[in-house]
Amino acid sequence: MNFKLFGIKTLVFGVALAVGVVVGTLGYHIVVQASTVHAFPKNQNGQTYGSKADATSLDTEPDLISAVGIGGISGYVKRTDLDQSLPKTPEEAVALTKYNLAHSTREIPLYAIDGKTVIGKFIVGGGETKEFKTVE
Numbered sequence: 001m002n003f004k005l006f007g008i009k010t011l012v013f014g015v016a017l018a019v020g021v022v023v024g025t026l027g028y029h030i031v032v033q034a035s036t037v038h039a040f041p042k043n044q045n046g047q048t049y050g051s052k053a054d055a056t057s058l059d060t061e062p063d064l065i066s067a068v069g070i071g072g073i074s075g076y077v078k079r080t081d082l083d084q085s086l087p088k089t090p091e092e093a094v095a096l097t098k099y100n101l102a103h104s105t106r107e108i109p110l111y112a113i114d115g116k117t118v119i120g121k122f123i124v125g126g127g128e129t130k131e132f133k134t135v136e
Contacts, residue, residue, distance in 0.1 A: 047115045049076055069110035069120040076115065077122050081108040100125075 038055065040048035040062040049064035064076035087093035103125075110120035 043113050043115055045115050049113060049115075064111065064113070064115050067110060067122050069122040071120065073110060073120040075110040075112060075119050075122075077108055077110060078115065082124060 038050075038060070040050045040054070042048055043064070047063035050062045050066060052061055052065045055061040061079050063079055065079055065082065066074070067077045068074055084096070087096050105123050105125040107121045108124055109118045110122045111117060112119050
């Protein structure tokens, strides 16, 4: 019997092929998971609702986000009520920062699943805020 030993080139090619298959498979699964968008249910008014945790990005958050309001009432807050508009100028940014520092919380309506019936209030904010000054 003649046994021919594999050359170094064949060995390197085999290892590279195996690594490529493993990396490609892992990469495929990561891309598929990242591109999977949760399909939120819709209410009778066409608004999506559910947990913010199921969203894969800010753009995929539901219209109505599940929340627990004052007194432990479960309901939904509108995404548009949670979002503050972004400042367009440095002056607006400073004004918004000063406002947020002076008003650490704000109340927004808590809605039933229909997105119209107000069933309570939800407090936004309340975390500890500190103003940092730059050192010159």
